[in-house]
Amino acid sequence: xxxxxxxxxxxxxxxxxxxxxxxxxxxxxxxxxxxxxxxxxxxxxxxxxxxxxxxxxxxxxxxxxxxxxxxxxxxxxxxxxxxxxxxxxxxxxxxxxxxxxxxxxxxxxxxxxxxxxxxxxxxxxxxxxxxxxxxxxxxxxxxxxxxxxxxxxxxxxxxxxxxxxxxxxxxxxxxxxxxxxxxxxxxxxxxxxxxxxxxxxxxxxxxxxxxxxxxxxxxxxxxxxxxxxxxxxxxxxxxxxxxxxxxxxxxxxxxxxxxxxxxxxxxxxxxxxxxxxxxxxxxxxxxxxxxxxxxxxxxxxxxxxxxxxxxxxxxxxxxxxxxxxxxxxxxxxxxxxxxxxxxxxxx
Numbered sequence: 001x002x003x004x005x006x007x008x009x010x011x012x013x014x015x016x017x018x019x020x021x022x023x024x025x026x027x028x029x030x031x032x033x034x035x036x037x038x039x040x041x042x043x044x045x046x047x048x049x050x051x052x053x054x055x056x057x058x059x060x061x062x063x064x065x066x067x068x069x070x071x072x073x074x075x076x077x078x079x080x081x082x083x084x085x086x087x088x089x090x091x092x093x094x095x096x097x098x099x100x101x102x103x104x105x106x107x108x109x110x111x112x113x114x115x116x117x118x119x120x121x122x123x124x125x126x127x128x129x130x131x132x133x134x135x136x137x138x139x140x141x142x143x144x145x146x147x148x149x150x151x152x153x154x155x156x157x158x159x160x161x162x163x164x165x166x167x168x169x170x171x172x173x174x175x176x177x178x179x180x181x182x183x184x185x186x187x188x189x190x191x192x193x194x195x196x197x198x199x200x201x202x203x204x205x206x207x208x209x210x211x212x213x214x215x216x217x218x219x220x221x222x223x224x225x226x227x228x229x230x231x232x233x234x235x236x237x238x239x240x241x242x243x244x245x246x247x248x249x250x251x252x253x254x255x256x257x258x259x260x261x262x263x264x265x266x267x268x269x270x271x272x273x274x275x276x277x278x279x280x281x282x283x284x285x286x287x288x289x290x291x292x293x294x295x296x297x298x299x300x301x302x303x304x305x306x307x308x309x310x311x312x313x314x315x316x317x318x319x320x321x322x323x324x325x326x327x328x329x330x331x332x333x334x335x336x337x338x339x340x341x342x343x344x345x346x347x
Contacts, residue, residue, distance in 0.1 A: 001104060002320050003288065004068045006044065010061030011036045022337045025314035026321045028307070028330065031341035037324045038111065040341075041292050044322075045108035047075055047084075048288070050097035056082050073103070105287035109278050111296060114270065126270050129277045130262060134249055137226070140181040140219050141248030146211040154210060159198050166192035166209050172216045179223035180244030183215045225280045226250070232276050232313070236305055237269060268297040272306075276313075285317045295327035303329035311337075 006019040015036055021027040031037045043063060046054040056077060065073040072087040073095075084100065085092040116125035157165060170192045176182060185191060186208065193205045226244070234241035240254045242262075252260040262273070275294055283289050294310070295303045307323075307330045314321045323330065331338045 001067050001069050001071070003044075003065050003104070003322075005064075005066035006040070007064040007066075008040060008043075008060055008062070010059075011040065012059050017341055019339055019341065021320075021322070022339075024311075024337055025319060026311050026323065026334075026337055028323045028325060028334065028338040029341055030325055030328075030331065030338060033326070035341055037341050038292050041290050041322065041324045042108065042110070045106055045290055047073070048100060048104055048106040049108075050100040052082055052084070052097050052100075105284045107278060107283040107287065107289045109275060109289065109291045109294070111293040113274050113278070114267075126262065126274055129274065129281075130250065133226075133277070133281065136222060137180060137244070137248050137250065140179075140222060144181060144184045146183050146186070146208075146215055148207050148211050149214050157206070157209075159195065159202075162198055162202075162206065162209060163192065163195060166198075166205070169209060169212045169216060172220060173212065175227070176216070176219055176223040179219075179226040180248040181219065181223070183212065228313075228316070229276055229280050232309055233272055236272055236302060236309070240269075242273075266297075268299065268302060271297050272302075275306075279313060279317070279319070283317070283319060285319065287319065289319050289321045290324070291321060292324045293326065294323060295325055295330050300329050303327050304332045306330060307332050307334060 004021055006021070007017065009016045011017070017036075017040070019027075019029065029037060029041075039058065043055065043058050043060065044065070046052075046058070047063065047065070055075065058077070060077055062077070063073075063075040065075075067073070070088075074083075074085045074087055074092070076083040084095045086095055086099075086103075087093075114125055115122045116128055117123075118128065173182060173191075189201075189204065189208060190197065191205075191208065191212070193201070198205055230242055230244075230250075240252060240260060242250055242252050245251045250262075252262050252265060254260055262270075265273070271294075275291065279289060291310075294306060298306060310321060310323065311334065313319065325331065
């Protein structure tokens, strides 16, 4: 289920807006300053996150979210408090905070994304995210043993099928290796095996294929996210990039080979790292991501590139992204996906 329309009434006691999202995976919303664009984005997130205290503290009368299954989420903020209902086939059902959280997974990337609250303090979000990623990569780097899964429930493969499956698993292992980790292969076994080796040592290769399949299932998604992360960032950065070093840790490096601490990157380079970390490592495929002002600290050429990259990533991960922006460069030549937030004519 995904949002297809947004209507808000009485925002700040002043504005009514009706927005139909684009038919694609991404919608750009733009407006003048002070028209409530950021407030609306945060409000949508707070509703879907079930944060009713923040919703009630926002000055608005009513918010309607229309979904692609013809249901409507209605939030009324009156003198007697909030009324939250889901309307299905003209039947309305009142929802709790927990009910709201189950509707749709949502990620909100705010303009203040470079800091995050850790305990009672504000700290660098990039430091936190790089520490999280380092821990994940270190775990995969160190836990590389192959484990033979139970025999129960295994599919029976013919020699042809086992040979084809083994080649597919080898391609996936080669892909995972680009992220800096790989399994400890047993000595004396070539993988993928030849047809003769399958015939001669069928049980051994049958067990090995299942062990490798377990490893692939465990680490493939992480490896894909790391590889896509590096590809995106390195396609944007100039004269430098991010790489996995010999210890399985993500690091920055100039094109001339000079190592560069990530803390020494420019503000715009850090913005890129944070935005795409949130999208690749903290946003589930098929969910909604709301990004407010992604253009912060970015040069015009990077802004143009960022919009296209976000469109490509939305398709790759089946994400639905709403981008609130002041920058025509972010939208660039995708005005068919853009909507201006403007007051209705009858106001």
